[in-house]
Amino acid sequence: MGYKSLKSASTNGFQPLALRRRFLSAACFVVFAPAWAQESLYQRRPASADGIGKFYMGREISHVMGWQGASWLEREEREREERTDLLLPILALQPGMVVADVGAGSGYFARRIAAAVGTGGIVYAVDVQPEMVRMLEAQAQRPGLGHLKPVLGSTIDVKLAPASLDLALMVDVYHELEFPYEVLASIVRALKPGGRVAFVEYRAEDPNVPIKALHKMSEAQVRREAARHALEWERTANGLPWQHVILFRKK
Ligand SMILES: C[S@@+](CC[C@H](N)C(=O)[O-])C[C@H]1O[C@@H](n2cnc3c(N)ncnc32)[C@H](O)[C@@H]1O
Helix, strand or coil, X not given: CHHHXXXXXXXXXXXXXXXXXXXXXXXXXXHHHHHHHHHHHEEEXXXXXXXXEEEECXXXXXXXXXXXXXXXXXXXXXXXXXXXXXXXXXXXXXXXXXXXXXXXXXXXXXXXXXXXXCCCCEEEEEECCHHHHHHHHHXXXXXXXXXXXXXXXXXXXXXXXXXXXEEXXXXXXXXXXXXXXXXXHHHHHHEEEEEEEEEEEEECCCCCCCCCHHHEECXXXXXXXXXXXXXXXXXXXXXXXXXXXXXXXXX
Protein backbone atom coordinates (compact mmCIF):
# COMPACT_ATOMS: atom_id res chain seq x y z
CA MET A 1 0.00 0.00 0.00
CA GLY A 2 2.73 2.48 1.05
CA TYR A 3 4.65 1.75 -2.08
CA LYS A 4 1.62 2.45 -4.27
CA SER A 5 0.78 5.78 -2.73
CA LEU A 6 4.41 7.00 -2.98
CA LYS A 7 4.60 5.90 -6.59
CA SER A 8 1.44 7.79 -7.50
CA ALA A 9 2.88 10.96 -5.84
CA SER A 10 5.74 10.86 -8.35
CA THR A 11 3.31 11.29 -11.23
CA ASN A 12 2.44 14.87 -10.09
CA GLY A 13 3.67 17.66 -12.39
CA PHE A 14 5.25 20.77 -10.76
CA GLN A 15 5.92 20.27 -7.05
CA PRO A 16 6.89 22.71 -4.30
CA LEU A 17 10.19 22.02 -2.49
CA ALA A 18 8.58 20.01 0.33
CA LEU A 19 6.87 17.79 -2.19
CA ARG A 20 10.09 17.36 -4.14
CA ARG A 21 11.84 16.26 -0.93
CA ARG A 22 9.05 13.77 -0.39
CA PHE A 23 9.51 12.64 -3.97
CA LEU A 24 13.27 12.14 -3.42
CA SER A 25 12.78 10.13 -0.22
CA ALA A 26 10.07 8.15 -2.01
CA ALA A 27 12.52 7.40 -4.83
CA CYS A 28 15.12 6.23 -2.26
CA PHE A 29 12.48 4.00 -0.69
CA VAL A 30 11.61 2.50 -4.06
CA VAL A 31 15.32 1.77 -4.70
CA PHE A 32 16.05 0.31 -1.26
CA ALA A 33 12.75 -1.27 -0.26
CA PRO A 34 13.13 -4.60 -2.02
CA ALA A 35 16.32 -5.55 -0.12
CA TRP A 36 14.88 -4.29 3.14
CA ALA A 37 11.56 -6.04 2.62
CA GLN A 38 13.37 -9.25 1.62
CA GLU A 39 15.43 -9.28 4.84
CA SER A 40 12.30 -8.90 6.97
CA LEU A 41 10.99 -12.21 5.61
CA TYR A 42 13.95 -14.06 7.06
CA GLN A 43 15.74 -14.24 10.39
CA ARG A 44 19.38 -14.96 11.17
CA ARG A 45 20.37 -17.22 14.07
CA PRO A 46 23.36 -19.49 14.76
CA ALA A 47 23.48 -22.23 12.13
CA SER A 48 22.93 -25.88 13.00
CA ALA A 49 25.15 -28.55 11.43
CA ASP A 50 22.91 -29.04 8.36
CA GLY A 51 21.55 -25.52 8.07
CA ILE A 52 22.62 -22.11 6.82
CA GLY A 53 21.52 -20.13 9.90
CA LYS A 54 18.71 -18.48 7.97
CA PHE A 55 15.13 -19.08 9.08
CA TYR A 56 11.85 -18.76 7.19
CA MET A 57 8.48 -19.15 8.88
CA GLY A 58 10.00 -20.96 11.83
CA ARG A 59 12.25 -23.44 10.02
CA GLU A 60 15.95 -23.33 9.28
CA ILE A 61 16.88 -23.56 5.59
CA SER A 62 19.22 -26.46 4.88
CA HIS A 63 22.47 -26.47 2.94
CA VAL A 64 22.18 -27.02 -0.82
CA MET A 65 23.21 -30.50 -1.90
CA GLY A 66 26.39 -29.95 -3.93
CA TRP A 67 26.81 -31.25 -7.49
CA GLN A 68 29.30 -33.77 -6.08
CA GLY A 69 26.23 -35.65 -4.77
CA ALA A 70 24.90 -36.33 -8.28
CA SER A 71 25.78 -40.03 -8.02
CA TRP A 72 23.53 -40.31 -4.92
CA LEU A 73 20.64 -38.92 -6.95
CA GLU A 74 21.31 -41.48 -9.68
CA ARG A 75 21.92 -44.45 -7.31
CA GLU A 76 20.57 -47.77 -8.50
CA GLU A 77 18.51 -48.43 -5.38
CA ARG A 78 16.66 -45.07 -5.58
CA GLU A 79 13.66 -46.48 -7.42
CA ARG A 80 13.25 -49.27 -4.84
CA GLU A 81 13.81 -47.00 -1.80
CA GLU A 82 11.70 -44.04 -2.90
CA ARG A 83 9.39 -45.81 -5.40
CA THR A 84 10.12 -43.09 -7.92
CA ASP A 85 8.07 -45.13 -10.41
CA LEU A 86 4.95 -44.29 -8.37
CA LEU A 87 5.60 -40.56 -8.37
CA LEU A 88 4.94 -39.87 -12.05
CA PRO A 89 1.39 -41.30 -12.04
CA ILE A 90 0.57 -39.03 -9.07
CA LEU A 91 1.51 -36.03 -11.22
CA ALA A 92 -0.94 -37.04 -13.97
CA LEU A 93 1.43 -36.07 -16.78
CA GLN A 94 -0.06 -35.91 -20.27
CA PRO A 95 1.61 -35.83 -23.68
CA GLY A 96 2.22 -32.24 -24.80
CA MET A 97 2.49 -30.74 -21.30
CA VAL A 98 5.02 -28.03 -20.45
CA VAL A 99 6.68 -28.94 -17.15
CA ALA A 100 9.48 -27.37 -15.09
CA ASP A 101 11.66 -29.64 -12.97
CA VAL A 102 12.95 -26.99 -10.54
CA GLY A 103 16.16 -28.07 -8.82
CA ALA A 104 16.54 -30.79 -11.44
CA GLY A 105 20.00 -31.84 -10.23
CA SER A 106 21.42 -34.60 -12.42
CA GLY A 107 18.14 -34.89 -14.38
CA TYR A 108 16.80 -38.09 -12.79
CA PHE A 109 13.20 -36.85 -12.97
CA ALA A 110 13.58 -34.51 -15.94
CA ARG A 111 14.44 -37.52 -18.18
CA ARG A 112 11.43 -39.48 -16.97
CA ILE A 113 9.10 -36.49 -17.34
CA ALA A 114 10.45 -35.94 -20.87
CA ALA A 115 9.43 -39.50 -21.77
CA ALA A 116 5.93 -38.96 -20.30
CA VAL A 117 5.17 -35.64 -22.02
CA GLY A 118 6.70 -36.78 -25.32
CA THR A 119 8.38 -34.68 -27.97
CA GLY A 120 5.21 -32.58 -28.28
CA GLY A 121 5.85 -31.33 -24.74
CA ILE A 122 8.72 -29.48 -23.05
CA VAL A 123 10.63 -30.09 -19.82
CA TYR A 124 12.57 -27.15 -18.44
CA ALA A 125 15.25 -28.55 -16.15
CA VAL A 126 16.22 -25.67 -13.86
CA ASP A 127 19.16 -25.64 -11.47
CA VAL A 128 21.37 -23.03 -9.82
CA GLN A 129 24.60 -25.03 -9.96
CA PRO A 130 26.37 -24.62 -13.32
CA GLU A 131 27.88 -28.12 -12.89
CA MET A 132 24.37 -29.61 -12.67
CA VAL A 133 23.28 -27.60 -15.71
CA ARG A 134 26.25 -28.99 -17.66
CA MET A 135 25.11 -32.54 -16.77
CA LEU A 136 21.60 -31.63 -17.95
CA GLU A 137 22.99 -30.23 -21.20
CA ALA A 138 24.80 -33.52 -21.85
CA GLN A 139 21.52 -35.39 -21.37
CA ALA A 140 19.59 -33.05 -23.65
CA GLN A 141 21.96 -34.19 -26.45
CA ARG A 142 20.75 -37.79 -26.16
CA PRO A 143 18.40 -39.11 -28.84
CA GLY A 144 14.77 -38.30 -28.07
CA LEU A 145 15.63 -35.71 -25.39
CA GLY A 146 15.72 -32.57 -27.53
CA HIS A 147 12.66 -31.27 -25.65
CA LEU A 148 14.56 -31.32 -22.32
CA LYS A 149 15.72 -27.71 -21.94
CA PRO A 150 18.35 -26.99 -19.26
CA VAL A 151 18.01 -23.59 -17.56
CA LEU A 152 20.47 -21.89 -15.21
CA GLY A 153 18.20 -20.28 -12.62
CA SER A 154 19.21 -17.81 -9.93
CA THR A 155 18.72 -18.13 -6.17
CA ILE A 156 15.64 -15.88 -6.43
CA ASP A 157 14.17 -16.67 -9.86
CA VAL A 158 13.58 -19.78 -11.96
CA LYS A 159 13.95 -17.61 -15.09
CA LEU A 160 10.97 -19.03 -16.97
CA ALA A 161 8.47 -17.12 -19.07
CA PRO A 162 5.27 -15.92 -17.37
CA ALA A 163 2.19 -18.16 -17.75
CA SER A 164 4.14 -20.83 -19.65
CA LEU A 165 3.91 -23.95 -17.42
CA ASP A 166 1.28 -26.62 -16.84
CA LEU A 167 3.22 -28.02 -13.89
CA ALA A 168 6.27 -27.20 -11.77
CA LEU A 169 7.85 -30.01 -9.78
CA MET A 170 10.33 -29.75 -6.90
CA VAL A 171 11.64 -33.07 -5.64
CA ASP A 172 13.72 -32.71 -2.46
CA VAL A 173 14.43 -29.06 -3.31
CA TYR A 174 12.14 -26.59 -1.56
CA HIS A 175 13.64 -27.02 1.94
CA GLU A 176 17.06 -25.97 0.61
CA LEU A 177 16.02 -22.87 -1.35
CA GLU A 178 17.96 -19.92 0.02
CA PHE A 179 15.06 -17.59 -0.92
CA PRO A 180 11.96 -19.80 -0.75
CA TYR A 181 9.49 -16.91 -0.92
CA GLU A 182 11.05 -15.37 -4.01
CA VAL A 183 11.57 -18.65 -5.86
CA LEU A 184 8.01 -19.81 -5.22
CA ALA A 185 6.73 -16.40 -6.37
CA SER A 186 8.72 -16.79 -9.60
CA ILE A 187 7.26 -20.28 -10.08
CA VAL A 188 3.71 -19.00 -9.55
CA ARG A 189 4.35 -16.27 -12.16
CA ALA A 190 5.56 -18.94 -14.60
CA LEU A 191 2.47 -21.14 -14.15
CA LYS A 192 -0.44 -20.85 -16.53
CA PRO A 193 -3.75 -19.98 -14.83
CA GLY A 194 -4.83 -23.27 -13.26
CA GLY A 195 -1.29 -24.65 -13.55
CA ARG A 196 -0.01 -26.84 -10.71
CA VAL A 197 3.02 -26.99 -8.46
CA ALA A 198 4.08 -30.20 -6.70
CA PHE A 199 6.30 -30.24 -3.60
CA VAL A 200 7.89 -33.63 -3.02
CA GLU A 201 9.52 -33.59 0.42
CA TYR A 202 10.67 -36.23 2.89
CA ARG A 203 7.98 -36.53 5.58
CA ALA A 204 8.99 -34.69 8.78
CA GLU A 205 6.01 -36.32 10.53
CA ASP A 206 7.60 -39.78 10.21
CA PRO A 207 10.64 -40.50 12.42
CA ASN A 208 11.26 -43.69 10.44
CA VAL A 209 12.16 -41.81 7.26
CA PRO A 210 15.97 -42.06 7.34
CA ILE A 211 16.79 -38.52 6.31
CA LYS A 212 18.31 -35.68 8.36
CA ALA A 213 15.70 -33.45 10.05
CA LEU A 214 16.49 -30.29 8.09
CA HIS A 215 16.06 -32.16 4.81
CA LYS A 216 12.48 -33.09 5.72
CA MET A 217 9.34 -30.93 5.73
CA SER A 218 5.93 -31.46 7.28
CA GLU A 219 2.79 -31.09 5.19
CA ALA A 220 1.55 -28.34 7.54
CA GLN A 221 4.73 -26.29 7.03
CA VAL A 222 4.58 -26.60 3.23
CA ARG A 223 0.93 -25.56 3.25
CA ARG A 224 1.63 -22.57 5.52
CA GLU A 225 4.39 -21.36 3.21
CA ALA A 226 2.38 -21.92 0.03
CA ALA A 227 -0.53 -19.97 1.53
CA ARG A 228 1.52 -16.77 1.10
CA HIS A 229 1.12 -17.13 -2.67
CA ALA A 230 -1.75 -17.28 -5.15
CA LEU A 231 -2.00 -21.05 -4.72
CA GLU A 232 -4.76 -23.29 -3.50
CA TRP A 233 -4.09 -26.71 -2.04
CA GLU A 234 -5.36 -29.48 -4.30
CA ARG A 235 -4.35 -32.70 -2.55
CA THR A 236 -1.58 -34.53 -0.73
CA ALA A 237 -0.56 -37.98 -1.90
CA ASN A 238 0.97 -40.20 0.77
CA GLY A 239 1.55 -43.38 -1.22
CA LEU A 240 5.35 -43.12 -1.38
CA PRO A 241 7.53 -44.80 1.27
CA TRP A 242 9.45 -41.70 2.42
CA GLN A 243 7.96 -38.62 0.77
CA HIS A 244 4.67 -36.83 0.48
CA VAL A 245 3.57 -35.11 -2.72
CA ILE A 246 1.76 -31.89 -1.90
CA LEU A 247 -0.05 -30.44 -4.91
CA PHE A 248 -1.34 -26.89 -5.36
CA ARG A 249 -3.12 -25.14 -8.19
CA LYS A 250 -2.60 -21.51 -9.24
CA LYS A 251 -5.65 -19.46 -8.34
C1 LIG B 1 18.77 -32.68 -3.42
S1 LIG B 1 18.93 -32.10 -5.05
C2 LIG B 1 17.52 -32.85 -5.84
C3 LIG B 1 17.69 -33.03 -7.34
C4 LIG B 1 16.51 -33.62 -8.08
N1 LIG B 1 15.30 -32.89 -7.85
C5 LIG B 1 16.31 -35.07 -7.73
O1 LIG B 1 15.46 -35.38 -6.88
O2 LIG B 1 17.00 -35.92 -8.30
C6 LIG B 1 18.47 -30.39 -4.93
C7 LIG B 1 18.82 -29.57 -6.16
O3 LIG B 1 18.20 -28.28 -6.04
C8 LIG B 1 19.07 -27.32 -6.59
N2 LIG B 1 18.71 -25.98 -6.11
C9 LIG B 1 18.96 -25.42 -4.91
N3 LIG B 1 18.50 -24.14 -4.88
C10 LIG B 1 17.94 -23.91 -6.10
C11 LIG B 1 17.29 -22.78 -6.70
N4 LIG B 1 17.13 -21.62 -6.04
N5 LIG B 1 16.85 -22.89 -7.97
C12 LIG B 1 17.03 -24.04 -8.66
N6 LIG B 1 17.64 -25.13 -8.16
C13 LIG B 1 18.09 -25.07 -6.89
C14 LIG B 1 20.43 -27.79 -6.16
O4 LIG B 1 21.46 -27.20 -6.94
C15 LIG B 1 20.31 -29.30 -6.33
O5 LIG B 1 20.71 -29.71 -7.61
